[in-house]
Amino acid sequence: MATGRTHRPATRSRGIPEATVARLPLYLRALTALSERSVPTVSSEELAAAAGVNSAKLRKDFSYLGSYGTRGVGYDVEYLVYQISRELGLTQDWPVVIVGIGNLGAALANYGGFASRGFRVAALIDADPAMAGKPVAGIPVQHSDDLEKIIQDNGVSIGVIATPAGAAQQVCDRLVAAGVTSILNFAPTVLSVPDGVDVRKVDLSIELQILAFHEQRKAGEEAASADGALPAAAARSDSADQGPDGDMPAVMPA
Amino acid sequence: MATGRTHRPATRSRGIPEATVARLPLYLRALTALSERSVPTVSSEELAAAAGVNSAKLRKDFSYLGSYGTRGVGYDVEYLVYQISRELGLTQDWPVVIVGIGNLGAALANYGGFASRGFRVAALIDADPAMAGKPVAGIPVQHSDDLEKIIQDNGVSIGVIATPAGAAQQVCDRLVAAGVTSILNFAPTVLSVPDGVDVRKVDLSIELQILAFHEQRKAGEEAASADGALPAAAARSDSADQGPDGDMPAVMPA
DNA sequence: CCATCTTTGTGCACGCGTTCACAAAGACAT
DNA sequence: ATGTCTTTGTGAACGCGTGCACAAAGATGG
Numbered sequence A, B: 001m002a003t004g005r006t007h008r009p010a011t012r013s014r015g016i017p018e019a020t021v022a023r024l025p026l027y028l029r030a031l032t033a034l035s036e037r038s039v040p041t042v043s044s045e046e047l048a049a050a051a052g053v054n055s056a057k058l059r060k061d062f063s064y065l066g067s068y069g070t071r072g073v074g075y076d077v078e079y080l081v082y083q084i085s086r087e088l089g090l091t092q093d094w095p096v097v098i099v100g101i102g103n104l105g106a107a108l109a110n111y112g113g114f115a116s117r118g119f120r121v122a123a124l125i126d127a128d129p130a131m132a133g134k135p136v137a138g139i140p141v142q143h144s145d146d147l148e149k150i151i152q153d154n155g156v157s158i159g160v161i162a163t164p165a166g167a168a169q170q171v172c173d174r175l176v177a178a179g180v181t182s183i184l185n186f187a188p189t190v191l192s193v194p195d196g197v198d199v200r201k202v203d204l205s206i207e208l209q210i211l212a213f214h215e216q217r218k219a220g221e222e223a224a225s226a227d228g229a230l231p232a233a234a235a236r237s238d239s240a241d242q243g244p245d246g247d248m249p250a251v252m253p254a
Numbered sequence C: 001c002c003a004t005c006t007t008t009g010t011g012c013a014c015g016c017g018t019t020c021a022c023a024a025a026g027a028c029a030t
Numbered sequence D: 001a002t003g004t005c006t007t008t009g010t011g012a013a014c015g016c017g018t019g020c021a022c023a024a025a026g027a028t029g030g
Helices: A018-036 A044-051 A055-065 A077-088 A103-110 A144-154 A165-178 A204-226 B018-036 B044-051 B055-065 B077-088 B103-110 B144-154 B165-178 B204-226
Strands: A094-099 A119-126 A139-143 A158-161 A182-185 A198-201 B094-099 B119-126 B139-143 B158-161 B182-185 B198-201
Touching (some): A018 A055, A094 A103, A094 B204, A103 A119, B044 B055, B119 B144, B144 B165
Parallel strands (some): A182 A198, B094 B158
């Protein structure tokens, strides 16, 4: 970004690889923990261990930020916390709306990690009129009719979708039309959005299926060494596939 | 391709790239939707659009499965649903335990997508004695003292951790010791596990921070074209860092 | 049976991300 | 000051994942 200050090798925001960006929050968390224990400096080796990554990767990641460590010593914890926070945009306050206040929406609303990380729940929105006015996590739920107004009044640019799958795209469209440019989607749907809008997806069902794949593979290999066949456990070979479920958000039936 | 058609070209489980495995559930969902609409066949182009991926990628993904499409026609929906389900291990029943029945744990327990995808909630476990016996989603919560017994009695190999961060590693260790080999972790902690155990992490806080990064970048660029400086919005430049929050699961305060 | 047309399966090239390994930078002791 | 020792920052090699572009397969119609 050209932010500029003369030197400042970094600030090449656009130069920061996605993979690195995705790890910065991890480093930040580990650093925050160190900071709370008043640890003044940390080596790449130590921090990498705490974050669960390779130390060379961590150093390279930091090099994109232009973060300066001190050779022979390590990194200054406080300085790094500040730099990463700044890079991630956490030094400012991000108002967030949560749409769809079912089980999951409520869980999200109650999540304490919001406020302490630069995020603020500006509003809770649900389509059910019966929910309107009812407080969840101390915040009154508002009806989705007022979605546009809420977004605009609060200058919201980040929206969280926790509605059933069927409603997700419509909600998404309205959020985008109202000015939201970043969306965190918990509904099991592929959202289509115009250029310039970022979408991230969290999908419990997918995560579990990936685990099942590996689990099956482990079982299969085990069996293979003794048997040569399939997992011993359940040989239930239904054609599977039954209830239509593609209609509620991962993790939350309305 | 080499697969030689002795039928059964697949089963090269170990040959399937991770990236492909991660997309299979996506394809499966799209295919299930088609199946429900009784669509008999689908082209890679159509299916790719529905799943939000590139059609060449999709074809290559399927080629790892050894799935057979028909040139000039496309893929048989039902056949593909079965093949992918099978490959993912969803034709068998996976008993799952959820540890930590707070807001999120309850939301997970209520998630309808479990049963319909080959997963079954075998038990809900919480450390709070006051929760014991209390039914959540129709399943009585059990005390964590009985964790090992529950795992063994039910032959559970997949565990979901939705506890506060402080308890996660300990719970993880007990799960692993009891025989769990796949863990879905919602707590904001890096879990360390022995070889052979898979861990997948879902972390709301990280997802939001990644969105914030891009959001800030957008704002910065916008401003740059007119101004040259930083986002106009909030120039709040605190040293940031405040409440200790690293102590509850992403999305769920006990 | 042959021609045409559609759609798959994949060889290939490119770019990103990871990791190694090491030179340079600096702290610290003497 | 000078030497030693630690730890960073990064050049370079490698491997994975992606996407293009096309040949081969097979359906379909004449």
